[in-house]
Amino acid sequence: MIRGLAATGLLALALGGCAAAASMPGVGGTKDGPTPKPAPTPGRGEPPKEERSPEPRATAKATDEDVADRVVAVVNNDAITLGELQEAINDYRSQTRQETPVSNEFVQQFLTKMIEKRLQVQEAEREKITVDEAEVEEELAERIKKLGAPTREEFERALKAQGVTIDTIKKRFRDEMRVARVINRKVRLRISVTEAEINKYLDANRQKLETGLAYHARHVLIVPEGEPADAAWEAARIKAEMLRAQLLQGTGFAELAHRHSRDASAKDGGDLGTLKRGELAQDIEAQILSLEPGTVSKPYRSSLGYHIFRLESKETLEGEALTRAKAQIREILFREKYDARLEAWLKEIRQRAVIEVRL
Numbered sequence: 001m002i003r004g005l006a007a008t009g010l011l012a013l014a015l016g017g018c019a020a021a022a023s024m025p026g027v028g029g030t031k032d033g034p035t036p037k038p039a040p041t042p043g044r045g046e047p048p049k050e051e052r053s054p055e056p057r058a059t060a061k062a063t064d065e066d067v068a069d070r071v072v073a074v075v076n077n078d079a080i081t082l083g084e085l086q087e088a089i090n091d092y093r094s095q096t097r098q099e100t101p102v103s104n105e106f107v108q109q110f111l112t113k114m115i116e117k118r119l120q121v122q123e124a125e126r127e128k129i130t131v132d133e134a135e136v137e138e139e140l141a142e143r144i145k146k147l148g149a150p151t152r153e154e155f156e157r158a159l160k161a162q163g164v165t166i167d168t169i170k171k172r173f174r175d176e177m178r179v180a181r182v183i184n185r186k187v188r189l190r191i192s193v194t195e196a197e198i199n200k201y202l203d204a205n206r207q208k209l210e211t212g213l214a215y216h217a218r219h220v221l222i223v224p225e226g227e228p229a230d231a232a233w234e235a236a237r238i239k240a241e242m243l244r245a246q247l248l249q250g251t252g253f254a255e256l257a258h259r260h261s262r263d264a265s266a267k268d269g270g271d272l273g274t275l276k277r278g279e280l281a282q283d284i285e286a287q288i289l290s291l292e293p294g295t296v297s298k299p300y301r302s303s304l305g306y307h308i309f310r311l312e313s314k315e316t317l318e319g320e321a322l323t324r325a326k327a328q329i330r331e332i333l334f335r336e337k338y339d340a341r342l343e344a345w346l347k348e349i350r351q352r353a354v355i356e357v358r359l
Contacts, residue, residue, distance in 0.1 A: 072359040073111060075118045085111055085359075087164060091172075094162045111359055117179070119349050124178035127185065131177045139173045187341045193333045201329045206317065209325050213277050215314035217288045218253050218270040221263035223305040233301075240299035240306035247296050253310050262305070270310075289314060 073080040089102065089110055141152075149155040156166050202209065222240045224232035243256055254269025261270055277285065284307070287300050291311035299306040317325050 072357070073115055074354075074356040074358070075115055076122060076353050076355075078118060078122065080111070080114055080118065082359075085114065087168060088114060090162060091164050091168075094164075108359065111357070115355060115357075116346065116350075117175070119346075119353055120179045120182065121175050123186070123349055124175075124182040127182050129178050129181050129185075131174045131181075135177065136170050136174050139177065140170060143173075183342065183345075186345050187338060191334060191337045191341060193330050193337070197333055198326050198329045201333060202317070202325065205329075209328075210317060211277050213315040213317075213321065214274050215277070215289065216274050216312040217272045218257065218310040218312065219263055219265055219272050220253075220257045220261040220270050220308040221305050222260065222299075222308075223262040236306050237299060237301070240308055244296060244299060244308055247308070247310070253296075 067082060070082040071079045072082050072085055085107070089107065092098075092110070093102075144152060144155045147155070149158065159166060159169060220240075220243060222236045222243070224236040226232045226235075239260075243260060246256060247253060254271070257263075257266055257270025260266075263270070265272055277289070279285075280288070281302075284300075284302065287297055287307070288309045288311055291297055291309065293311050293313050295311060297307070297309040299308055301307075315321055
């Protein structure tokens with residue numbers, strides 16, 4: 001439970017003297033105090049004043065360290081200091097190349113994430129999950145390689161320029177790996193997706209899953225010509241019926257389309273080419289996909305005229321396509337269950353934690 005929350009306005013004051021925040025635009029301040037004025041020279045005839053040793057005062061460095069050590073949150077007796085918060089924010093901003101000033105709202109949100117991460121690390125400790133130094137070094141080497149740093153020394157120099165130590169990075173990697181393992185144990189390994197669940201999802205979403213599957217078709221368009229309109233449409237219908245009868249008797253579709261179709265595809269023998277589902281008007285596509293490969297449709301009337309379609313081939317959710325679709329469904333269902341179980345687990349560890357925010 002949350003036992004306390006200080007005003008966010010204290011953040012600017014707290015960060016003002018912290019050297020760790022100096023690299024964050026909009027957060028931090030100078031390390032040195034105001035330059036002391038020289039003591040006035042005694043006037044003529046005046047007895048010299050007794051010189052006294054200056055009062056001891058804390059150095060700027062000591063002040064900075066005090067501010068950095070200030071506790072901003074306590075998570076089950078585990079403290080998060082202002083210095084840790086600033087270093088984490090610096091590292092995040094460096095990675096994401098953010099240059100805008102840090103707002104109080106951003107810092108509060110970042111602290112909340114740190115508290116959540118600290119809880120997860122504590123769970124890993126409770127589960128006695130460990131990560132060997134060799135594993136950390138291997139992860140570090142992989143990250144350095146991905147970043148394109150020529151050598152580890154170059155990488156460490158770049159970190160130092162950003163105010164981050166290699167030990168901090170290694171601790172972060174170790175914590176990340178321990179958290180990943182505890183999540184794997186508490187969440188991932190407790191999730192399963194059954195074949196029945198996959199088939200149920202497939203039946204309910206077949207049309208959506210078929211989007212993007214290809215098909216190949218041919219087409220003849222008979223356009224009504226002359227007046228009156230009713231007679232022209234009836235003549236177009238009769239002609240379409242006659243052409244379909246010829247196709248059923250064995251006349252080549254390409255030859256017939258080339259001679260009679262008024263569609264732009266006529267020059268290609270009515271070939272519409274390979275299409276993806278969703279490319280044609282929905283009513284036209286429905287007529288084509290209702291056919292079995294090699295069959296011809298009845299004349300279909302649209303606003304343009306009468307259409308005759310022949311389906312050459314089409315992809316269906318069978319074979320490899322079905323295997324791919326099921327793999328996709330398995331991933332969707334697993335992700336849904338994973339997100340729900342992870343949120344439930346995080347809620348559980350938050351509820352039994354004692355958290356005090358002092359920022």
